[in-house]
Amino acid sequence: MLKNMADPEAEVIALSPKTLMATNRFLCEICGKGFQRDQNLQLHRRGHNLPWKLRQRSSKEPKKRVYVCPEKSCVHNHPSRALGDLTGIKKHFCRKHGEKKWKCEKCSKRYAVQSDWKAHSKTCGTREYRCDCGTLFSRRDSFITHRAFCDALAEETARVNAASNISNTMTTGSLNYHLMGTSHGPSMVQHFSSIFKPISSNNETVDQTRSGLSLWRDIQESQGGNPPINNNIQEMHQIGSGGAVTLYSDPFSSCSNPQQSDQMSWVFGSNKLSSPSAGELTSSTSLPIGTTIKDVPSPHLVSAPSLFSTQHQQHQHLSSASMSATALLQKAAQMGATSTDPLFLGSGIGVKSNNNNYVQDGNKYNALFGSNPTSNIVRNNQENSVAADDLSSWNQMQMYHPAKRSRIQKDDRTEGEQTRDFLGVGVQTICPSSMNGWM
Amino acid sequence: MVNLLSMHNNINEPQTSHTSSSRSSESSNPLEAKKWASKILRDCAKAISGNDSSKINHLLWMLNELASPYGDCDQKLASHFLQALFCKAFESGNQCYKTLTSVVERSHSFESSRKVILKFQEVSPWTTFGHVASNGAILEALEGETKLHILDISNTFCTQWPTLLEALATKSDETPHLKLTVVVTLGMARSIMKEIGQRMEKFARLMGVPFEFHVVIGSLRLGELTREELGVQEDEAIAVNCVGALQRISVEERDEVVRMLHALKPKVVTVVEEEADFTSSRNDFVKCFEECLRFYTLYFEMLEECFVPTSNERLMLERECSRSIIRVLACEGGDGVGEESERRERGIQWCEKLKKSFTPVRYSDDVVDDVKALLKRYRAGWSLPPAQAEDTGLYLTWKEEPVVWASAWKP
Numbered sequence: 127m128l129k130n131m132a133d134p135e136a137e138v139i140a141l142s143p144k145t146l147m148a149t150n151r152f153l154c155e156i157c158g159k160g161f162q163r164d165q166n167l168q169l170h171r172r173g174h175n176l177p178w179k180l181r182q183r184s185s186k187e188p189k190k191r192v193y194v195c196p197e198k199s200c201v202h203n204h205p206s207r208a209l210g211d212l213t214g215i216k217k218h219f220c221r222k223h224g225e226k227k228w229k230c231e232k233c234s235k236r237y238a239v240q241s242d243w244k245a246h247s248k249t250c251g252t253r254e255y256r257c258d259c260g261t262l263f264s265r266r267d268s269f270i271t272h273r274a275f276c277d278a279l280a281e282e283t284a285r286v287n288a289a290s291n292i293s294n295t296m297t298t299g300s301l302n303y304h305l306m307g308t309s310h311g312p313s314m315v316q317h318f319s320s321i322f323k324p325i326s327s328n329n330e331t332v333d334q335t336r337s338g339l340s341l342w343r344d345i346q347e348s349q350g351g352n353p354p355i356n357n358n359i360q361e362m363h364q365i366g367s368g369g370a371v372t373l374y375s376d377p378f379s380s381c382s383n384p385q386q387s388d389q390m391s392w393v394f395g396s397n398k399l400s401s402p403s404a405g406e407l408t409s410s411t412s413l414p415i416g417t418t419i420k421d422v423p424s425p426h427l428v429s430a431p432s433l434f435s436t437q438h439q440q441h442q443h444l445s446s447a448s449m450s451a452t453a454l455l456q457k458a459a460q461m462g463a464t465s466t467d468p469l470f471l472g473s474g475i476g477v478k479s480n481n482n483n484y485v486q487d488g489n490k491y492n493a494l495f496g497s498n499p500t501s502n503i504v505r506n507n508q509e510n511s512v513a514a515d516d517l518s519s520w521n522q523m524q525m526y527h528p529a530k531r532s533r534i535q536k537d538d539r540t541e542g543e544q545t546r547d548f549l550g551v552g553v554q555t556i557c558p559s560s561m562n563g564w565m
Numbered sequence: 566m567v568n569l570l571s572m573h574n575n576i577n578e579p580q581t582s583h584t585s586s587s588r589s590s591e592s593s594n595p596l597e598a599k600k601w602a603s604k605i606l607r608d609c610a611k612a613i614s615g616n617d618s619s620k621i622n623h624l625l626w627m628l629n630e631l632a633s634p635y636g637d638c639d640q641k642l643a644s645h646f647l648q649a650l651f652c653k654a655f656e657s658g659n660q661c662y663k664t665l666t667s668v669v670e671r672s673h674s675f676e677s678s679r680k681v682i683l684k685f686q687e688v689s690p691w692t693t694f695g696h697v698a699s700n701g702a703i704l705e706a707l708e709g710e711t712k713l714h715i716l717d718i719s720n721t722f723c724t725q726w727p728t729l730l731e732a733l734a735t736k737s738d739e740t741p742h743l744k745l746t747v748v749v750t751l752g753m754a755r756s757i758m759k760e761i762g763q764r765m766e767k768f769a770r771l772m773g774v775p776f777e778f779h780v781v782i783g784s785l786r787l788g789e790l791t792r793e794e795l796g797v798q799e800d801e802a803i804a805v806n807c808v809g810a811l812q813r814i815s816v817e818e819r820d821e822v823v824r825m826l827h828a829l830k831p832k833v834v835t836v837v838e839e840e841a842d843f844t845s846s847r848n849d850f851v852k853c854f855e856e857c858l859r860f861y862t863l864y865f866e867m868l869e870e871c872f873v874p875t876s877n878e879r880l881m882l883e884r885e886c887s888r889s890i891i892r893v894l895a896c897e898g899g900d901g902v903g904e905e906s907e908r909r910e911r912g913i914q915w916c917e918k919l920k921k922s923f924t925p926v927r928y929s930d931d932v933v934d935d936v937k938a939l940l941k942r943y944r945a946g947w948s949l950p951p952a953q954a955e956d957t958g959l960y961l962t963w964k965e966e967p968v969v970w971a972s973a974w975k976p
Contacts, residue, residue: 233938267728268687274727274768275679
C-alpha cells in the first residue's frame with residue numbers, strides 16, 4: 127500500500143463514516159439492487175441487457191487515491207497514515223471504531239465485521255496449535271503460555287548460557303543459595319548476570335563432583351584440620367540428601383533415596399539408630415529428665431543447628447553437592463570412622479540397612495541430646511511418665527540433632543504393654559514407610 | 566494394638582484389618598467411615614489445644630497409621646495435617662518450616678516449577694481465573710497508554726504474562742512499550758527468575774512487543790519498598806498485580822503495604838487471593854484448624870479430580886500444602902513485620918483493607934465474558950456466579966464453594 131508519504135501526488139479522500147459503513151453504494155437503476163463495488167454492479171447490469179462497462183486496470187498510472195479514517199483519534203486519520211485501499215479503510219473503520227456486535231460463543235472474541243466473525247467461528251476450537259517442541263494444543267491460551275516458556279524457544283539462550291557456565295560451575299551453586307534466606311534489595315538484580323542457569327542434571331553432576339570434594343577440604347580446614355568424624359559424616363549426610371533432593375526435586379519422596387527421606391524425616395523423628403550402643407528406650411522411666419549435656423563433643427551440637435541457620439557456607443555446599451549414598455559411605459569408611467559415636471555413622475548407614483535392631487540406651491541417648499523438657503505436654507502429664515519422657519527426648523532430638531533424629535523402635539514382644547506412646551510403633555522400613563512422615 | 570503393630574511391616578497392605586484398639590475411644594473402624602480423616606484430625610487438634618497428652622499421643626499415632634501422601638483424599642489430608650499437628654504438639658513448627666523451605670529451595674528448578682505450574686493451569690482454572698481477570702482489567706485500565714509498567718508481586722512465575730503480551734501485540738496499531746518488574750518474595754523463586762526473565766524477553770521479542778524485564782528481590786518488608794527501588798518513572802502508566810501476594814505479607818504489615826501501593830500512583834491494582842480466612846482466628850488454634858481443614862479439603866479434592874491419579878505434578882502441589890499448613894498452624898510468631906506469612910484472608914476482608922486507599926473497579930462485561938469462556942474450557946465443576954450488587958470482584962467457585970477471589974482497584 128502506498129502511503130501518502132511515498133506518493134505525495136496521491137489524492138487524499140476523506141469519506142464520512144456513513145459512507146464508509148454503507149455497504150451497498152452502487153445501485154442498479156433497474157431493480158435497485160445494491161452492490162458493494164462498482165465492478166459487481168456492472169456485471170449485474172449485463173443481466174439487464176444494459177450497457178455495462180468494466181473498468182479495466184488502465185495501463186497508464188491511475189491517479190492514486192488514498193483514504194483516511196474519519197475517526198479523529200485514529201492514527202489513520204492523518205494523511206501520512208492513509209490507507210490506499212477503499213475496502214481496507216472501510217474494514218479498518220468498522221473493525222476498529224465500529225461496534226463489535228458479533229461475538230464468538232466459544233471464546234467470547236468479538237467482531238465488528240460479520241464476515242470476520244463467521245470466519246472465526248468456523249475454526250474456533252477446532253484449530254490446533256503446534257509448538258516448535260512438537261506439543262499440540264487445542265487451546266490458544268495454554269499454547270501461548272507454554273510457548274513462552276518452552277525450551278524450543280529458549281534453545282538459543284540455553285546454548286549461550288551453557289557456554290558461559292562451564293567457566294562458572296563452582297560459583298553457580300554458591301550464588302544460587304547465597305540469596306536464600308536473606309533480603310538484599312534491588313542490588314541483587316546485578317547478580318543475575320549470566321551466572322544462573324537452568325538446573326539440569328548434566329550440569330549438576332559436574333558441579334557436584336567437584337564441589338563435593340572441595341566441601342571435604344573446606345570442612346576440614348574450617349574445623350582446624352581434624353574435625354570429628356561425626357561432624358563430617360553429618361555433613362556428608364546432609365550433602366547426600368541435599369544433592370539427591372535436587373535431583374529428585376522432591377523433599378518427601380524417599381523411595382528412591384533413603385537418605386533423602388532420612389534427612390526429612392528427622393523432623394518427625396523417624397531416623398533410625400542402628401547403633402548398638404543405644405539402649406532400650408523403655409527404660410525411659412529412669413531417664414534423667416534434668417540431665418544436662420555432658421559427654422558430647424561440642425561440635426555436634428554446634429553444627430547441627432547451623433545446618434539450618436543462615437550460614438551461607440553451609441548452604442552453598444549443600445546445594446551443589448550430590449554425593450551418592452554409596453560415595454558417602456565410602457567417604458565415611460575412608461575417614462576412618464572410629465566408632466566413638468556410632469550413632470552418627472549409623473544414621474548414615476543405618477538408613478540403608480534393615481531395621482531390626484533399635485534398642486537404644488535411654489540414658490546415653492538422653493545424655494547425648496540433653497533433656498530439658500520444653501514441651502508443655504510433658505510438664506502437664508506427669509502421671510504418664512513413659513510418654514512424657516519419650517516426648518521430652520523426642521523434643522530434644524528435634525532441637526539439637528535434627529539430622530540425627532533417631533527412630534526409636536520398640537520391640538513389642540519384649541516390652542509388654544509399654545507401647546502406648548507413638549514413639550514405639552514405627553516398624554516401617556525406610557523406603558515405603560517414611561512416607562508416613564515422622565515415624 | 567498387636568494387630569496394628571503387625572501391619573507396620575508393610576504399609577502397602579490394605580489396612581482393612583484394622584481392628585479397634587481397646588484404647589480407642591473413636592469409632593471402631595475409622596477407615597470404613599467416610600471422611601474419617603477430618604474427624605480424627607479435629608479431635609487431635611482439640612486434644613492439642615486442651616493439652617491432653619495421652620490423647621494427643623494416641624491420635625497422632627493413629628493418624629500416622631492411617632495416613633499416606635499417596636492414598637486417597639482422606640489419607641492425604643491425614644498425612645499433611647499430621648505433620649502440622651505433630652509440629653504443633655512439639656513446638657517444632659518454626660524449625661520444621663525452615664527446613665522444609667530450604668529443602669524446597671534447593672530442589673526447585675526452573676524445569677520442575679514450570680512443569681508443575683503449567684500442568685496445573687492446563688487442568689484447572691484455579692490460577693488462570695485470576696490471570697484472565699487481572700489481564701483484562703489491566704489492559705482496559707491502561708488502554709491508550711504507550712509506556713506501561715507492571716509491578717508483578719505474585720507467585721505466578723510470570724505465567725500470567727504471555728497471554729497479556731499476545732493481547733498487547735494483537736490489539737492496537739501501536740504496540741505499547743511494556744516494562745515488567747517482578748517483586749519476588751519466595752526464596753525459591755529467586756533462583757529461577759533469571760531463567761524466567763530470559764524466556765519472557767525472548768517471547769516478547771517474538772511477539773513484537775518492546776519489553777523490559779526487571780526483578781526485585783523483595784525483602785519481605787514490602788511496605789518499605791520505594792518508587793526508586795521499583796524503578797517507577799514519572800511517565801509510566803503503572804499497574805500493580807498482586808496474585809497470591811497479600812497473604813504472604815505479615816498480618817501487621819498489610820495496611821502499610823496497601824498504603825505503599827497507593828503511593829506508587831497506579832492506574833489499576835489487581836488483587837487475586839484464595840478464599841480462606843486464616844487470619845482472624847490466628848489466636849484460636851481449633852478455629853484456625855477448622856478453617857484450614859475446610860479449605861485444604863476443597864483444594865485436595867479439586868486436585869484429585871483435575872489431575873490423573875498418577876500425576877507427579879499433583880504430588881508436588883500437595884507437598885507445597887504441607888509447608889503452608891505448618892506455617893499457619895504450627896509456627897509461632899510470623900505475624901510481625903518482615904516475617905513471611907501464609908495467612909490468607911477472604912475477599913471481603915481484603916476489601917476492607919483496600920478500600921482505605923482504593924476504590925473498586927468493576928470488571929467490564931468483556932472481561933467477565935472472557936472469564937466465562939475460560940471456565941468453559943475446563944472440566945465441569947467450575948463456575949462464576951453472577952456478581953451481587955454489593956460484591957467487589959469475582960469469585961471462582963468449585964462445586965458451589967467460592968475458592969478464588971479476583972478484584973481490581975483504582976486510587
